[in-house]
Amino acid sequence: MLIDTSVSSANLLGFISLLTYILTLLPSSIRIVFPQIKKAKITMNLLKYRRQLGILAFIFALIHAGLIIVKRNVDLFDLQTYKISLEGTVTLIMFAILAVTSNDWSIKKMKKHWRKLHKSTYVCMFLILWHIKEKMYGHWNIITLIEIILMTVTIVLFFRRRWLEHYK
Template structure:
């Protein structure tokens, strides 16, 4: 029988960061994968509050990280520490970049680069899944399968979104032949 550990406060905060982060990914996915959800107003509501939810996610992740540093008594001068916690460090760096640029001033200053920078959120999605799987291996809490389930669901919906977008681009680039555009035989 597998023993399930009780989650620490740090794990609960990490879970809350994951849930709020997932909420920031949902509006675009809903709009593309489930277009009828536009009628409900949910994607629009989530888009309206996406930045603040993202900042909340960052703050929860930051406190989660700080609590884990305190709990594990990290040696920041040991390269092994960075090797072991590379996923968490990478995710936190991405979340930090996204949080500090989640404002109108950054959008204006960075212009097209702002969108490119904020696409890092999709990299974070995969690194975060790896982080959860790696760090919780061997000592799962009841939050672990829920976390992995949320991230795998988001990744599956993201992949579906990419497929739908790709198909839409293909349809746009392939000219449709209408009877007026069909080649005709030239007879002499």
């Protein structure tokens, strides 16, 4: 398998979206897996601005999808389009719902249901990893390799966190 060094602007935006999304996930895992740095300034800032970062991740993902649609002249009225990119479409829809409800008003109105809804972000980790592997299969570039490593580390941290929460 050869790694291509060229990266399209759509893929670069997907990468930026991924990085921003990972920044929304890190504070929860860091606080449990590495308790000695849970009060670190970076961890506290990521926690403080998590909702804004999530909205940014959605915006970057939306632009990423838009560029892919334009570049490949995708027919949005053809159901095959959604079958071909099921994982990307589902993730984008989930990101949209999370972005729309990432505000104080939604928290007040939805109460405990808001937290349950926003825990669905962890499903996106797996969908995104699937999306990267599926869409980049056969023509990886250096960004693809970095994305897979970052998502794998994020997922491992998540599982470690869940294990520590369960067995503490």
